[in-house]
Amino acid sequence: MTAAFRDFCSFLHANSGLVIDGEKKYLVESKMRPILSEYKLADLNALVAELKRGTNTKLIDAVVQTMTINETFFFRDRQPFDKFKDVIVPDLVKKRTPGKTLRIWSAACSSGQEPYSLLILLDQMRSLLGTRKFEIVATDLSNSVLDKAKEGKYSQFEVQRGLSTPLLLKYFQQIGDRWQVKAEYRSQINFKQFNLLNPLMGMGRFDIVFCRNVLIYFDAKTKGEILRKIRSVMADDGYLLLGASETVVGISSDFLPDGDHKLLLRCQGQAGTRERATESPALGRSSVVDNMVKHLREPRPGAPAARPLASAKRPLQPSASALAAARLK
Amino acid sequence: MALALVVDDSRVVRKFSRRIVEGFGFKVEEAENGEQALEKCRDQMPDVILLDWNMPIMDGISFLKKVRKEPDGAHPRIVFCTTENTFDAIGAAINAGADEYIMKPFDETILKGKLEDVGVLDLPVGA
Ligand SMILES: C[S@@+](CC[C@H](N)C(=O)[O-])C[C@H]1O[C@@H](n2cnc3c(N)ncnc32)[C@H](O)[C@@H]1O
Numbered sequence A: 001m002t003a004a005f006r007d008f009c010s011f012l013h014a015n016s017g018l019v020i021d022g023e024k025k026y027l028v029e030s031k032m033r034p035i036l037s038e039y040k041l042a043d044l045n046a047l048v049a050e051l052k053r054g055t056n057t058k059l060i061d062a063v064v065q066t067m068t069i070n071e072t073f074f075f076r077d078r079q080p081f082d083k084f085k086d087v088i089v090p091d092l093v094k095k096r097t098p099g100k101t102l103r104i105w106s107a108a109c110s111s112g113q114e115p116y117s118l119l120i121l122l123d124q125m126r127s128l129l130g131t132r133k134f135e136i137v138a139t140d141l142s143n144s145v146l147d148k149a150k151e152g153k154y155s156q157f158e159v160q161r162g163l164s165t166p167l168l169l170k171y172f173q174q175i176g177d178r179w180q181v182k183a184e185y186r187s188q189i190n191f192k193q194f195n196l197l198n199p200l201m202g203m204g205r206f207d208i209v210f211c212r213n214v215l216i217y218f219d220a221k222t223k224g225e226i227l228r229k230i231r232s233v234m235a236d237d238g239y240l241l242l243g244a245s246e247t248v249v250g251i252s253s254d255f256l257p258d259g260d261h262k263l264l265l266r267c268q269g270q271a272g273t274r275e276r277a278t279e280s281p282a283l284g285r286s287s288v289v290d291n292m293v294k295h296l297r298e299p300r301p302g303a304p305a306a307r308p309l310a311s312a313k314r315p316l317q318p319s320a321s322a323l324a325a326a327r328l329k
Numbered sequence B: 001m002a003l004a005l006v007v008d009d010s011r012v013v014r015k016f017s018r019r020i021v022e023g024f025g026f027k028v029e030e031a032e033n034g035e036q037a038l039e040k041c042r043d044q045m046p047d048v049i050l051l052d053w054n055m056p057i058m059d060g061i062s063f064l065k066k067v068r069k070e071p072d073g074a075h076p077r078i079v080f081c082t083t084e085n086t087f088d089a090i091g092a093a094i095n096a097g098a099d100e101y102i103m104k105p106f107d108e109t110i111l112k113g114k115l116e117d118v119g120v121l122d123l124p125v126g127a
């Protein structure tokens, strides 16, 4: 690994959390080529020197945005959205008195398909919600994907991935060969730029967090830290959903899979014990597993011990089927 | 084995769609216009029909209205696959009894998603 490549990787890691495989030098070089020519930089060495000076924020943004992967689609993987509609919202409606607001955070929303999918589902559940309101906050590191998300305008190809035709007709209008989410729906989502590596401040408390297909790009320690931060802004009875190939197993003891619906992650601990947890140094993998197993042996009200124990034994690697699914994408 | 009927006046499109739905485990029949398709349906009603709009002799929307009046005509899930891509055309097709609508060009991912949507393909089993 050359020094310039190593420096590039550590810069990217510090600014976005992204981890680049040592073998991917050619990929970095080909992705950076347009940026090198736009900024009149000779090679990766020159780019790294410029990044290190830290003054050219436009260049820094361009590099980070080029290296992050924005792929997304409506109702991605389906099941998380089915659970949202059939399990999570009905459960929280029971627990929240009328007049309360359900708060939902799409924590790496990319070009907006994820939060719009959630909005569509909530819009269809208005009679169940009654006088309860909802608020959707959608954030991403990249301003360019956020601009697209706010505009809510998609190609014919994008609106056909995951979105059914009746929903397309109800929630979108056609503009030329593109489809735009109607203004009255766009205005119901609060889009903001946010880097998951930064401290969470002024975000309020969330009942449901979708943090999907972004943790895969981080190392185990960063994943654990992000999950801890997410936990700290969640209601104790809240729900977290990760991507199909992502897991908290071996990474975080702040969440555990729900006994009945393994896809759904339930908050562990309580508001009061959280501060102490935040101060403790990041745990290594083995101590996290120890901790979890210990935790699992203590009976949790309402959760049969056998299920979570079985899930604790699940391999740290994503399952073969999850990998196959990821490869298909 | 579930039966799919691919209706399109373009041989190339029929072959393309046929290969994809065969990959999903369907037995596939083909028709090159609405009239032929109607005959095939009277012979054996398919479980799913992929339907082009613009075809000679009988177009897709006329076929759709006719087949829905057949004795077992409510059975097939009918998915338009057409270059007609206006809001009004899509609305008209759904009102006339189509279950889903695909705007060409499409690929395997889109077709798979739409067939899952209409319930003729098993949903992927996840964690
Ligand atoms: C593959 S997309 C996932 C989109 C959506 N959640 C989904 O599952 O379809 C990953 C997104 O994470 C964003 N991202 C990467 N690093 C981030 C960070 N440190 N903070 C916030 N967002 C980040 C990228 O900009 C990208 O839009």
Ligand SMILES: [Mg+2]
Pocket (backbone or CB within 6 Å): B008, B009, B010, B052, B053, B054, B055
């Ligand atoms: Mg035609």
